[in-house]
Amino acid sequence: xxxxxxxxxxxxxxxxxxxxxxxxxxxxxxxxxxxxxxxxxxxxxxxxxxxxxxxxxxxxxxxxxxxxxxxxxxxxxxxxxxxxxxxxxxxxxxxxxxxxxxxxxxxxxxx
Numbered sequence: 001x002x003x004x005x006x007x008x009x010x011x012x013x014x015x016x017x018x019x020x021x022x023x024x025x026x027x028x029x030x031x032x033x034x035x036x037x038x039x040x041x042x043x044x045x046x047x048x049x050x051x052x053x054x055x056x057x058x059x060x061x062x063x064x065x066x067x068x069x070x071x072x073x074x075x076x077x078x079x080x081x082x083x084x085x086x087x088x089x090x091x092x093x094x095x096x097x098x099x100x101x102x103x104x105x106x107x108x109x110x111x
Contacts, residue, residue, distance in 0.1 A: 018066070022063065023087075023090070027049065027051055027055065027056075028059050028063060030051075031045055031059055031069075032068070032091070034048050034049065035080060036082065038081065039080065039081040040079065040080060040081075041078065042056060042077075043077075045060070060080055064083075068082070068084045068087055069081065070082075
């Protein structure tokens with residue numbers, strides 16, 4: 001949590017919790033990971049994630065509703081890209097922490 005003089009309101013804490021809930025789904029993380037390299041069509045995301053088109057579309061809709069991705073229409077194709085790049089800062093912090101924890105466990109277990 002940010003260190004400020006003023007405590008966060010219940011509403012702000014709920015919004016933060018909501019953002020973390022968005023990131024708690026492995027498929028949404030997989031989609032975000034794919035989009036980190038740049039804009040992709042729904043078809044490309046389906047191919048790259050191995051998920052069904054309805055499943056990918058459902059997750060993209062959720063991510064878009066909450067402002068994490070944006071959509072661009074070109075003819076009958078929809079393209080998605082990251083709308084909130086800061087999300088990768090959060091992911092990198094968690095991933096680096098997990099990697100460090102994993103390496104420590106491996107060392108302790110003689111891996």
